[in-house]
Amino acid sequence: MGGGGLKQVQRQTGVALWRQIADRIREAISSGTYDETGMVPPETVLALQFGVNRHTVRSALAALTQEGIVRAVQGRGTLIERKERLNFPITRRTRFTAGIGDQAREMRGLLLDEAKEEASVEVARWLDLKPGEQVIRLETLRHADRRPVSKATSWFPAERFAGIGEAYRKHESITKAFAELGLSDYVRATTEVTAAHASAADMADLELTPGAILLIAKAMNTDLDGVPVQYSISRFAADRVQFTIEN
Amino acid sequence: MGGGGLKQVQRQTGVALWRQIADRIREAISSGTYDETGMVPPETVLALQFGVNRHTVRSALAALTQEGIVRAVQGRGTLIERKERLNFPITRRTRFTAGIGDQAREMRGLLLDEAKEEASVEVARWLDLKPGEQVIRLETLRHADRRPVSKATSWFPAERFAGIGEAYRKHESITKAFAELGLSDYVRATTEVTAAHASAADMADLELTPGAILLIAKAMNTDLDGVPVQYSISRFAADRVQFTIEN
């Protein structure tokens, strides 16, 4: 940010030092701090920078190794394996698959669960229905290049979009599923963005470690007449994506 | 999310159980789970729900008490003190002070630091300058009702906006500072949203506890001719705000 440089780490606060340090190093890697060498500084240097024991740094690096972000080679140093961050533009024409398509080779969309249920107060408000009207809920998990990127819960008016679960399973894309059901075009009406820690279930599906952060986008899409067609809550692994809003 | 209900907590992962539980309870409070009673469930009930010892729950509640979110009364229970989440709309006409104005009584903007410096590659790219050209950097801290909401680092072309630090200190608002320097109107061009853990410095200024999450908005504003006038990186306490994007 301001002047760069690694800040001191805090003690006795419920977050283990090795995890705080792992988070800092992960952030430094993804912001390109070590791009020149392609390596993390030596353990002794990091220990000095963070003001901790070398063993504590080793715990942090072990966690990053587990995540596949770095790889230590005895005698040489600790090499950086990955550093990409997917950009996800949020506009009227926001589509997950198309938006990410040029940044990853292989896109997958997996249908985890499908259910027909009564609209909650929140869902009804967003879809402009009465609470208790039937909606279809889909739980989907989206990958880019075999790496899980986001998990989403989506609701659709049940009457209009009967069979959308099957269509999604076939095409692995909401846009294509809509098309099969006769909705050839739609637009993003509103998006609310928040951030939070991951739940146990999301943590497992997104292959996150505890303490990891989610970017959460609550979005509502409408057809070209402004009628709501989808309300969704998408949870993104915050260290793998960024949102771009162009006004 | 899906059906509600508190999920199990994870062990041996560098994040203390009491902190994970504090995060869950904080989230439950801000999403209105306990609005009926205005109280958190009894410690013994929480301990059962999370599958931990009562003392661990007490550590979590102690942390929330420290944050001023709850207040325990012996013999009665643990009362909820605060639960608001400020909404921050992101549009072409995004202004911090005006956007929040109707949700809080008292808005303050504090100038922490001011410096004239050479534009880095990143800043130059956003402000459409050459790297090394002079820019003014402001570090600002914004409060709503005496509660810190966001900390921002902003860069301005130095030649055009000489004296903007002094103007901000006087008006406590970027919009009014611009007005004083002859820029009566401006628009938000792009916003990038990410999330990350707070640095030690941001943690202190925003009165956060370790492990707390930041929503980070990198924004670029232009004048009505499309010439960049400001590039800023704002860090928001994620549990106090949400962003709304209307398309």
Place this chain on the structure above:
DNA sequence: TATGGTTGTCTATATCAATAGACATTTAAA
């Protein structure tokens, strides 16, 4: 083939985090 720099492994010690149980204190309601 030395040598310096790096990661890997081991032992030991102190503090924090979590569990367990017991009992005191306070409040509200029976």
Place this chain on the structure above:
DNA sequence: TTTAAATGTCTATTGATATAGACAACCATA
């Protein structure tokens, strides 16, 4: 006034976290 339900305090024990120091193993290079 009694009682149930809730928070407050204390002791004890175990495992995770962090520090400290020493040395082995490995790599690149002079």
